[in-house]
Every structure is written in structure tokens, then in C-alpha cells.
Amino acid sequence: MSGPRRQPLPPKPPLDMLADLTNNPPPPPSPLRTAVRRFKIYAPVVVLLAVILAVVQLVRPLPDPKLTMTAKKTYTFDGGAPAMPWPKEGQAYMAAAGLGTVGSFGEQKPVAIGSVAKAMTAYVILKGHPLKKGEKGAMIDVDKAAVEDGKKESEGESTVNTLKEGGQISEYDALAAIMIPSANNVARLLARWDAGGDQEAFVKKMNDAAKELGMTNTTYTDPSGLDATTVSTAEDQVKLGLKIVEMPELIAITRLPNWTDASGKSWRNYNDLIPFNGSLGIKTGSTTKAGGNLLFAAEKKVGKTNQLVVGAVLGQHGVPILGTAIDASRQIMLATQKMLVNAPVVKKGDVVGYVDNGLGGHTPVIATADVEAVGWPALTVKVKLGDDGAKLPQTARAGTEVGVLTVGEGASQVKVPVALKSDLVAPGVGSKLTRVG
Structure with missing residues (x-):
């Protein structure tokens, strides 16, 4: 086994x-x-x-280069805040385009503004029907109501009484009629023209525009300002004025001492600030209820810039009421123009930042000219460095302009190009190999 x-x-x-x-x-x-x-x-x-x-x-694609600012982000003017010659009653507000509020007086509560309301009427008309430079715009048919309203000067209304039923008036002349002789009948005509005959629809446009501009204490009830229920504040009217000074076609009208209508009749501007001291208008307004009121603007050359200031004076009841408002406005306007100065912020050749190539390389950039800020004592303005919308290069020679240094904002800003202090070179092999992001 x-x-x-x-x-x-x-x-x-x-x-x-x-x-x-x-x-x-x-x-x-x-x-x-x-x-x-x-x-x-x-x-x-x-x-x-x-x-x-x-x-x-x-x-791998290289990261986009970016500008980084090393200069101070703000500049404050020496000195204490200046005192303003405010009126004795009512309310007032003063601002400079791009610089901010100069100061205010009185309680900013809604009050009747009279024909100052026509500034919004003109603003809404021009937003909807822009005028081209040198042109008079659309021709507007003159209706019976405009002619009949033109006879109300006997009732104390401001009107233009030369309109003919069945005739026409250009948009330019219609705007001049409401901004210079303050024609109530033409303001209503413009409202009907713009809104297809519905004046209430136009008033809604006025209030919608006020809301868009942040005019929170303003209510319009008519396009002429005759109604005492059309109310606003000096601060709100300055918000509107700061937009109007950006409309050269309208300022070209409001700065006129007088206007001649199609019939050959000359009408004077009720704003006696025109044409002195760089005054630009904008709109007077006076009624027994509202007192004397003025929304005004002016310009002043400061350094290489043209500065715009906007102010409003409401509720003046001295005799005469409009003259009192104009005198008060003149004092505020002149004081504001006088306080505007320029001051050096950056000198030519100063390093204000650098180009960051995203991989650790920093190439300094310098101001190509002296930079001056515009303002008044104690004011702080912003300083910014940007590429001005252009894409930064990966490589460039020293002296190449790569951005803009901006001091201030809006109409008061000063811009100066910045350039590379040294050659901008592409990242090396070592930087590319060790990049993390």
C-alpha cells in the first residue's frame, strides 16, 4: 500500500x-x-x-499684470474749514462738482420753490430730447392753451405772450423761454408736448427723476412751479444743479443775460448774477408763498482745471424777495470761488505705485508730471491709480505709460499719466516653475 x-x-x-x-x-x-x-x-x-x-x-498663461498704488490714497488741504456768509433766513446749500459739500445753512425741510421747479422741467425735457450742438431741436406746435396761458401775466404769472396758435416754437427757444423769462405757459406746453398731452404724466417724470437723483425731500406737482405744493430743499436742488452743469446745451442757455424770441422780442434773464464772476445761471423762482429763491452755478479757473460750483438759496422774504435771494447767492458764490485753491500732491518723477506681474515681480511706476489737487482748507480728496481701461503689457520699456493717477472726482478731478520707471520684463523661468496660484 x-x-x-x-x-x-x-x-x-x-x-x-x-x-x-x-x-x-x-x-x-x-x-x-x-x-x-x-x-x-x-x-x-x-x-x-x-x-x-x-x-x-x-x-501656463501668465497672470495679467496689475497696478498697485503706493502713494497716499487721500490728500487733505491745510487749514481750518472756512466760514461762509450765509443768509439770515431760509435755507442754503453749497457744493463743488466732484469735491462735495462746501456747507449748508438752515433746516433742510421741504418748502415752496416757485419757478426754480423749471430747472427740473428743462432737465427732463433734455434727457428725453437731447439737443445737438448748434441745433435748435424739434419744432413744437403751439396749441391754444399755450396762447391763452400767455395772457395770464395780468394775473401775476411769468409768461411769453408772443406765441401764435398754430405756429411753432423750437425746443431750444422753448427751453430758453422757461429758463430766462421763466414762462409758465411754455413750461406747460413743453410738458404736454413731451407726454402726449398728459401734463400729469410729465409731472410723474419729474418726480421719478428727482427720486433717481436722491432728492428725497422734493415733490413736484406742476411743471412751472406756480403751485405752492411743488416743494423741495436747497440741498435737493443742488443735487439737480450738479447734473445740470453737466448739460452744456442747457448751461449755454442759462448763462445768457437775455434771449430774443422768434418774433424779435428780447427777454432779460431775471438772474442778475449773469454775466458776472463766472456765473452760469441756473434758475430763479419767486412767489409770495415761496419768497425769493435761486438755484445758481458758477465756474472758476483753478490751476489747469475749470471748477464748477453749485448753490441754492431758498425762502428769502426781504424786499425785494428775488433781489434778496440773488444778493445772498452772490455772497456765497464769491466766497466759494475765493476759497478754491490748488495744492501739490505728487511731483513729477515720484514713485506712486508698481506693476505687479502676478509672480512676485514689482516694477515701479512714476508720475509723468506734477499733480495738483483742487479744493479748500480742511477738504480731503481721493487719490487713485488705475489702468484707465487699457490692458497692461507683459513687457515694456522704461518710460512707457501704463496708467493714470487721478486726484479728486467728477468735474474737479486732475489726471496725470504714470510711466514705468524701469523696464517691465517677463517673469523668469524660476518664477514660472515655482508659481503656486
Whole structure:
């Protein structure tokens, strides 16, 4: 009887087999030998991955260069805040375009503003029907109501009484009629023309525009301002005035001392500030209820800039009421113009920032000219550095203009180009290989 069959032994490892053939035992395992063996296996893989990573890093798109400002972000004029010659009653407000509020007087509460309301009428008309320079715009049919309203001067209304039913008046002349002789009948005509005969719809446009401009204490109930329920504040009217001075076609009208209508009749501007001391208008308004009121603007050359100031005086009841408002406005206007000065902020060649290439490289940029701020004592203005909408280059020679330094805002801002102080060079291989983001 035979015994159980033996299972064959598993094959020996290659080294053991080699040892059997050579009669040399395999080398005993050790950490060093294991490490060497693993290195030989994985090293090519690591090298391959490193090469792939390096290629990827080198061909990746470079980040867009950015301008970073190192100059101070604000500049404050020396001195204390100036005192203003405010009126004795009512309310007043003064501002400079792009610079902010100069000051205010009285409680800014809604009061009747009279024909100052026509400033909004003109604003809404021009927003909907812009005038091209040198042109008089659309021709507006004169209806019976405009002619009949023109006879109300006997009732104390300001009107233009030369209109003929069935005739026409240009948009330019209609605007001049409401802004210079303050014609109530033409203001109503413009409202009907713009809103398809619906004057109430036009008044809604006036209130919508006031809301858009942040005139939170203003309510318009008619396009002429005759209604005592049309109310506003000096502050709100200045908000409107700051927009009107951006309308050269309207300012070209309001700064006229007089206007001659199509019939040849001349009408004087009730704003006696015109044409003195850089005055630009804007609109008078006076009724027994409202007193004397004026929304005014003026300009002054300061350094290389043309500065615009806007103010409003409401609720003046001295005799005569409009004359009192105009005199008060004159004092405020002249004081504001006088206080406007320019001061050096940055000198030509000063480093104001740098171009950051996104990989750690910083190339300084310098102002290409002296930079002066415009303002008044104690005022703080903003200083900004930007690319002015242009894409920054990856490489450029020293002296290349790459941005703009801006001091101030709006109509009062001063802009000066900035240029590279040294060559802007592309990031090196080391920077590309070690970039993280």
C-alpha cells in the first residue's frame, strides 16, 4: 500500500535559483538594499512627473499684470474749514462738482420753490430730447392753451405772450423761454408736448427723476412751479444743479443775460448774477408763498482745471424777495470761488505705485508730471491709480505709460499719466516653475 502523494514545492525565487546554480547564497535582505531597489523602480516615474509639471508650469498663461498704488490714497488741504456768509433766513446749500459739500445753512425741510421747479422741467425735457450742438431741436406746435396761458401775466404769472396758435416754437427757444423769462405757459406746453398731452404724466417724470437723483425731500406737482405744493430743499436742488452743469446745451442757455424770441422780442434773464464772476445761471423762482429763491452755478479757473460750483438759496422774504435771494447767492458764490485753491500732491518723477506681474515681480511706476489737487482748507480728496481701461503689457520699456493717477472726482478731478520707471520684463523661468496660484 502506497503512502500519500507529496505536493510539488513552489518554485524558488530567482535569486535562490541563481544561488543553486552558482552555489552562492542570495544576499541577505537589508533596508539599504530595499531602498535601492525601490529607488530604481520609482525614480524614473518621479523624473517623468517632474518633467511634465515643469512643462505645464512653463506653458501656463501668465497672470495679467496689475497696478498697485503706493502713494497716499487721500490728500487733505491745510487749514481750518472756512466760514461762509450765509443768509439770515431760509435755507442754503453749497457744493463743488466732484469735491462735495462746501456747507449748508438752515433746516433742510421741504418748502415752496416757485419757478426754480423749471430747472427740473428743462432737465427732463433734455434727457428725453437731447439737443445737438448748434441745433435748435424739434419744432413744437403751439396749441391754444399755450396762447391763452400767455395772457395770464395780468394775473401775476411769468409768461411769453408772443406765441401764435398754430405756429411753432423750437425746443431750444422753448427751453430758453422757461429758463430766462421763466414762462409758465411754455413750461406747460413743453410738458404736454413731451407726454402726449398728459401734463400729469410729465409731472410723474419729474418726480421719478428727482427720486433717481436722491432728492428725497422734493415733490413736484406742476411743471412751472406756480403751485405752492411743488416743494423741495436747497440741498435737493443742488443735487439737480450738479447734473445740470453737466448739460452744456442747457448751461449755454442759462448763462445768457437775455434771449430774443422768434418774433424779435428780447427777454432779460431775471438772474442778475449773469454775466458776472463766472456765473452760469441756473434758475430763479419767486412767489409770495415761496419768497425769493435761486438755484445758481458758477465756474472758476483753478490751476489747469475749470471748477464748477453749485448753490441754492431758498425762502428769502426781504424786499425785494428775488433781489434778496440773488444778493445772498452772490455772497456765497464769491466766497466759494475765493476759497478754491490748488495744492501739490505728487511731483513729477515720484514713485506712486508698481506693476505687479502676478509672480512676485514689482516694477515701479512714476508720475509723468506734477499733480495738483483742487479744493479748500480742511477738504480731503481721493487719490487713485488705475489702468484707465487699457490692458497692461507683459513687457515694456522704461518710460512707457501704463496708467493714470487721478486726484479728486467728477468735474474737479486732475489726471496725470504714470510711466514705468524701469523696464517691465517677463517673469523668469524660476518664477514660472515655482508659481503656486
